[in-house]
Amino acid sequence: MPMPMPMSATETAPRHVAEPDAAPLVRFEDVDKTYDGEQLVVESLNLDIRRGEFLTLLGPSGSGKTTSLMMLAGFETPTSGEIYVDSRPIKNVPPHRRNIGMVFQNYALFPHMTVAENVGFPLRVRNVGRAETAERVARAMAMIKLEALAQRRPSQLSGGQQQRVALARALVFNPQLVLMDEPLGALDKRLREHMQVEIKRLHQSTGVTVVYVTHDQSEALTMSNRIAVFNDGAIQQVAAPDVLYERPANSFVANFIGDNNTLSGQVEQRRGPHCSVRLGGGELVQALVVNPRANGATSLSIRPERVRLLAMRDDPRGDNRLPGRLTELIYLGDHALALLDVAGTTDFMVRLPAGRQAGLACGQDVAVAFAADDCRALDPV
Amino acid sequence: MSAPLASLKLRLRRVERARQLRHAVLILPLLLFLGFTFLVPIGTMLWHAVDDPDVARVLPRTVAALHGWNGQALPGEATFAALAADLDDAAREQTTSTAAKRLNYDVAGFRSLLMNTARHLEAEPPAAGDAQATLLAIDPRWGDLESWGAIHRASGPLTDFYLLAALDLHRTADGHIAATPAEQAVYVDVLLRTLEIGFIVTALCLLLGFPTAYLLASLPARQANLFMIFVLLPFWTSLLVRICAWIVLLQGNGLVNGLLLWSGLVDAPLRLIFNRTGVYIAMTHVLLPFMILPLYSSMKAISPAYMRAAASLGAPPWRAFVQIYLPQTLPGIGAGSLLVFILCIGYYITPALVGGGGDQMISYFIAFFTNETVNWGMAAALGTVLLTVTTLLAMAYARLVADRQTTGGLK
Ligand SMILES: Nc1ncnc2c1ncn2[C@@H]1O[C@H](COP(=O)(O)OP(=O)(O)OP(=O)(O)O)[C@@H](O)[C@H]1O
Ligand SMILES: [Mg+2]
Numbered sequence: 032m033p034m035p036m037p038m039s040a041t042e043t044a045p046r047h048v049a050e051p052d053a054a055p056l057v058r059f060e061d062v063d064k065t066y067d068g069e070q071l072v073v074e075s076l077n078l079d080i081r082r083g084e085f086l087t088l089l090g091p092s093g094s095g096k097t098t099s100l101m102m103l104a105g106f107e108t109p110t111s112g113e114i115y116v117d118s119r120p121i122k123n124v125p126p127h128r129r130n131i132g133m134v135f136q137n138y139a140l141f142p143h144m145t146v147a148e149n150v151g152f153p154l155r156v157r158n159v160g161r162a163e164t165a166e167r168v169a170r171a172m173a174m175i176k177l178e179a180l181a182q183r184r185p186s187q188l189s190g191g192q193q194q195r196v197a198l199a200r201a202l203v204f205n206p207q208l209v210l211m212d213e214p215l216g217a218l219d220k221r222l223r224e225h226m227q228v229e230i231k232r233l234h235q236s237t238g239v240t241v242v243y244v245t246h247d248q249s250e251a252l253t254m255s256n257r258i259a260v261f262n263d264g265a266i267q268q269v270a271a272p273d274v275l276y277e278r279p280a281n282s283f284v285a286n287f288i289g290d291n292n293t294l295s296g297q298v299e300q301r302r303g304p305h306c307s308v309r310l311g312g313g314e315l316v317q318a319l320v321v322n323p324r325a326n327g328a329t330s331l332s333i334r335p336e337r338v339r340l341l342a343m344r345d346d347p348r349g350d351n352r353l354p355g356r357l358t359e360l361i362y363l364g365d366h367a368l369a370l371l372d373v374a375g376t377t378d379f380m381v382r383l384p385a386g387r388q389a390g391l392a393c394g395q396d397v398a399v400a401f402a403a404d405d406c407r408a409l410d411p412v
Numbered sequence: 413m414s415a416p417l418a419s420l421k422l423r424l425r426r427v428e429r430a431r432q433l434r435h436a437v438l439i440l441p442l443l444l445f446l447g448f449t450f451l452v453p454i455g456t457m458l459w460h461a462v463d464d465p466d467v468a469r470v471l472p473r474t475v476a477a478l479h480g481w482n483g484q485a486l487p488g489e490a491t492f493a494a495l496a497a498d499l500d501d502a503a504r505e506q507t508t509s510t511a512a513k514r515l516n517y518d519v520a521g522f523r524s525l526l527m528n529t530a531r532h533l534e535a536e537p538p539a540a541g542d543a544q545a546t547l548l549a550i551d552p553r554w555g556d557l558e559s560w561g562a563i564h565r566a567s568g569p570l571t572d573f574y575l576l577a578a579l580d581l582h583r584t585a586d587g588h589i590a591a592t593p594a595e596q597a598v599y600v601d602v603l604l605r606t607l608e609i610g611f612i613v614t615a616l617c618l619l620l621g622f623p624t625a626y627l628l629a630s631l632p633a634r635q636a637n638l639f640m641i642f643v644l645l646p647f648w649t650s651l652l653v654r655i656c657a658w659i660v661l662l663q664g665n666g667l668v669n670g671l672l673l674w675s676g677l678v679d680a681p682l683r684l685i686f687n688r689t690g691v692y693i694a695m696t697h698v699l700l701p702f703m704i705l706p707l708y709s710s711m712k713a714i715s716p717a718y719m720r721a722a723a724s725l726g727a728p729p730w731r732a733f734v735q736i737y738l739p740q741t742l743p744g745i746g747a748g749s750l751l752v753f754i755l756c757i758g759y760y761i762t763p764a765l766v767g768g769g770g771d772q773m774i775s776y777f778i779a780f781f782t783n784e785t786v787n788w789g790m791a792a793a794l795g796t797v798l799l800t801v802t803t804l805l806a807m808a809y810a811r812l813v814a815d816r817q818t819t820g821g822l823k
Contacts, residue, residue, distance in 0.1 A: 156726045
């Protein structure tokens with residue numbers, strides 16, 4: 032297996048994501064942050080980052096992702112709480128001694144240095160010898176496949192090339208941790224997808240721990256080992272992408288990740304892991320209990336691809352069944368999306384496999400069916 | 413391969429030319445304006461520094477007779493006769509003094525020599541073939557090679573006399589360039605003094621301006637704007653008011669000396685004005701904004717992300733400052749220093765008012781020759797020297813900034 036990253040001999044063994052119970056590389060413990068003394072931008076943040084993992088902080092704009100990252104990098108200080116790296120508190124370690132690589136949204140390549148000088152900068156400040164610096168820079172340039180452009184200035188590179196140089200610069204000094212704050216935000220879609228693969232490849236070949244910030248959920252889903260979903264300064268859920276999608280812990284996560292149908296209702300009766308929920312229009316639905324409010328108010332979350340469309344007379348075979356009216360059919364090539372009025376909700380989405388939309392017409396009365404296990408009773412929105 | 417490449421180059425050049433033409437049309441009005449207000453005056457000045465028509469106009473026959481004279485021996489009788497005839501004509505047209513004034517620049521006492529000779533010749537014109545004896549009888553200085561050399565050198569139409577004089581040089585009778593005797597040499601000293609004051613004022617401005625600009629660039633916008641008003645305040649008050657204020661503040665019983673005495677730091681009032689110290693203080697104050705503004709704009713363009721990136725890559729603050737921040741302010745330092753230096757060496761009114769006799773700069777002498785003695789040639793020559801120094805500096809600066817690229821990365 033090729034090892035393109037410049038690494039010292041002790042570090043050449045391929046590293047893997049540490050076991051969940053191993054000591055975390057980074058631990059946020061009850062971290063609060065306020066800028067103005069009025070509003071908590073980050074609120075009681077508790078988060079473990081495992082050695083070697085690719086962790087993404089995902090959340091809407093202003094949810095505190097950058098602030099959390101900056102506290103880890105040392106450019107902001109927590110108002111209270113403590114951050115540990117390798118079990119050591121880092122409150123009093125200045126940024127330049129944290130040994131954390133960082134990739135900025137606008138790359139922040141030094142304009143008065145060539146590409147090679149930029150990549151060599153972290154080695155020069157560490158007083159690495161001239162010959163070794165040259166060699167490691169050369170290897171890093173090979174890693175990002177930009178050997179030919181080493182003597183250019185950053186202004187003479189395209190956005191994607193600048194991004195790769197920023198990556199090489201953040202990795203060349205073998206930090207144990209690399210932070211990336213929306214590194215692909217300025218690129219167009221095609222290039223962004225290409226760079227996602229590239230970053231993923233670098234992560235796998237170097238074994239470095241990556242903390243990645245984005246508000247693009249598809250980027251988060253494709254790249255991450257785990258995703259921490261932020262909202263209003265608080266973590267909503269930390270889980271692997273599939274868990275986050277299949278088993279959202281609350282309504283915010285259910286709605287933020289992927290398409291979601293929401294039905295509001297009241298829990299009537301609990302039976303083991305399930306409960307029956309009375310919807311606004313009086314319909315009764317069986318659902319999986321996740322976290323309904325204590326007084327029984329709940330929002331049901333059902334993914335569009337877990338819903339079947341039935342003719343009015345079909346038998347749902349034990350599943351939930353709700354009558355509805357088809358309002359719109361959207362053809363999307365590999366699948367089609369049907370929008371319905373169901374139980375007082377408009378735009379209830381049903382994902383139809385390719386070809387199954389034939390014979391359906393807008394305005395038609397139909398029924399939707401879904402299993403109780405696919406219907407999660409979450410906190411009311 | 414090479415043929416299409418060549419045609420590609422050709423097409424590129426055509427496109428570039430079209431673009432340059434468009435740009436030229438856009439700045440045409442400015443070019444015209446500059447032509448009339450800038451190039452024409454400068455051209456006139458350069459012309460005055462070498463133009464020398466007076467003697468040839470007043471003494472045409474003498475100048476013609478001296479043509480080809482080698483300066484080794486006294487000219488012959490024909491030349492003396494030509495001078496006598498020229499002076500006769502000049503006396504009638506009352507132009508003698510014009511030539512006398514010009515020749516007096518070169519040889520002290522030439523005015524009286526020429527005027528005196530003209531007066532005597534008017535009283536008793538020389539007999540034919542007797543011009544030499546007559547002139548020598550009127551004044552023995554007509555037997556000096558120097559006297560004829562002065563006329564020869566001033567025969568025009570162009571001269572290097574003023575330019576050489578501005579560098580404390582002159583031509584001897586036989587045409588060699590020689591240094592002016594030390595007790596008469598002033599202009600090289602004045603030029604060096606001008607440059608020295610320029611360097612020191614520039615250094616002081618940089619020393620005071622850099623931290624100020626840094627503070628301004630790192631303050632939040634509201635406060636930065638407030639401070640900027642203080643920086644710009646000197647622009648809004650008249651130069652004379654400011655200089656008067658400095659005189660009031662810095663004089664022997666002024667505020668600054670009062671404070672120094674009161675605090676016990678000094679026992680007797682310091683001399684802070686009407687000497688070099690006063691020139692440095694007042695000039696630095698006047699020119700400081702010209703340093704701060706370019707520095708500020710270059711610092712404002714440096715994204716804080718650079719310093720963060722440097723820190724995250726392991727650079728301690730001082731190292732990030734020296735290796736990342738400072739190099740990016742170099743264009744500002746260069747522009748500000750050049751601006752201050754060029755303005756400083758051309759400054760006239762401030763050193764004239766707050767400096768002593770030994771602190772006058774080249775512009776003082778230019779003003780002196782234009783206003784007091786109406787010696788356009790000397791004023792223009794000194795102006796040319798100043799212009800040359802300025803141009804050389806600007807060219808060195810242009811070379812410097814062309815060598816380094818300063819944009820990129822963050823846009
Ligand atoms: N320097 C600052 N001073 C005051 N408030 C700030 C500062 N930086 C961020 N904030 C506030 O803190 C909150 C969180 O900001 P943060 O930059 O962490 O959000 P984010 O999740 O990174 O958002 P985005 O996706 O838009 O980058 C925002 O409300 C923002 O206005
Ligand atoms: Mg952000």
